[in-house]
Amino acid sequence: MLTGAGGFLGWHVRVLVRALGWPEPVTLTRADLADPVAVAAVVSGADRLLHLAGVNRGDPAEVAAGNVELAAALARGLRQCPVPPKTVVFANSVQAGNGTPYGDSKQAAAATLAGATGGGPGFDDVLLPNLYGEHGRPHYNSVVATFCRQLADGAAPEVRDDRELTLVHALDAAARLLDAPPAGPWDGAMPAVRLGVRALADRLTGFARVYRRGEIPALADRHDVRLFNTYRSHCFPGHCPLPLVRHADRRGALVEVVKAHGGAGQTFASTSGPGITRGEHFHLAKVERFAVLSGTAEIALRRVGHRDIVRFRVGGDEPVVVDMPTMWAHNITNTGDGELLTLFWANELFDPAYPDTYPEPVRGAAARPAAPAVVG
Structure with missing residues (x-):
């Protein structure tokens, strides 16, 4: 109360x-x-x-x-x-x-x-x-x-x-x-x-200077992480998504998805079939980045306790990254006809005892539909 x-x-x-x-x-x-x-x-x-x-x-x-x-x-x-x-x-x-x-x-x-x-x-x-x-x-x-x-x-x-x-x-x-x-x-x-x-x-x-380049600054302690997350909250959604430079030649293509100063973090990838949604949770401190490498998807986010939903349409043909703001419920849905390949990065190793992941549907009872705030 x-x-x-x-x-x-x-x-x-x-x-x-x-x-x-x-x-x-x-x-x-x-x-x-x-x-x-x-x-x-x-x-x-x-x-x-x-x-x-x-x-x-x-x-x-x-x-x-x-x-x-x-x-x-x-x-x-x-x-x-x-x-x-x-x-x-x-x-x-x-x-x-x-x-x-x-x-x-x-x-x-x-x-x-x-x-x-x-x-x-x-x-x-x-x-x-x-x-x-x-x-x-x-x-x-x-x-x-x-x-x-x-x-x-x-x-x-x-x-x-x-x-x-x-x-x-x-x-x-x-x-x-x-x-x-x-x-x-x-x-x-x-x-x-x-x-x-x-x-x-x-x-x-210093955080802002590094982040404007799409890079993650060195985060030495809990207050660095939280100060950076505070700064990111003022950048969202206006500064998103962050474009990635795609280098392509006859051999294929290359994109640099994460440049993390200080080196900590964990990277993993997932595949999802058509119509499959992943996520439906929020974090309190974790810095998390999504990048679709192949296929098309919609990333949807809603600030906890609020109603409006922010949506980003993303795809592997024009690679971008979307960083999940803390205390926002988020998910990613495969909107294409084929397999979706997504790369995820977090600033810390996953700890099952303290996962900093809390279930919360984006399209819950408190949510209301909204036009996409930003289209990637």
């Missing part, structure tokens, strides 16, 4: 819940919070209630009032609960109480919720650092999102204040808030990376 389900952190929480195979969480909108009786009826007896709704940016007075009022509205509902939730989790900030309208309002919100829950083990006040991750809003959620958007648009990141940052991926924050079991590419201990704003801009710029 959560508030703020439609926000940046809320989406990552819902994606992680889907990956864990847990029931879809009940959500409370800001309109719902205005009715304390209705709030009490919904949250009464809940096992875990996450309060993520808040205001990060904007007019200082509106930021301060928004965070305080949202917490107060939830508190009014909690006080009327016949059976209080076992745990109320507040997505607080390390900036709480720092003298800014945002920091002081987060501290006040925490105090309000602690009072409504009686504090103690029933209230989990989680101080979150700077969060980054896929599909963050530029100039709102984080400087990472801003830099990624600028680079995806072909511009250079604008560094105005070169201070040191402590960055945590939103999925790791979601795991901490959910108290998720350690069974996948998330870490509830919220491992952080510390680096300056200029160093962040340089790292992302």
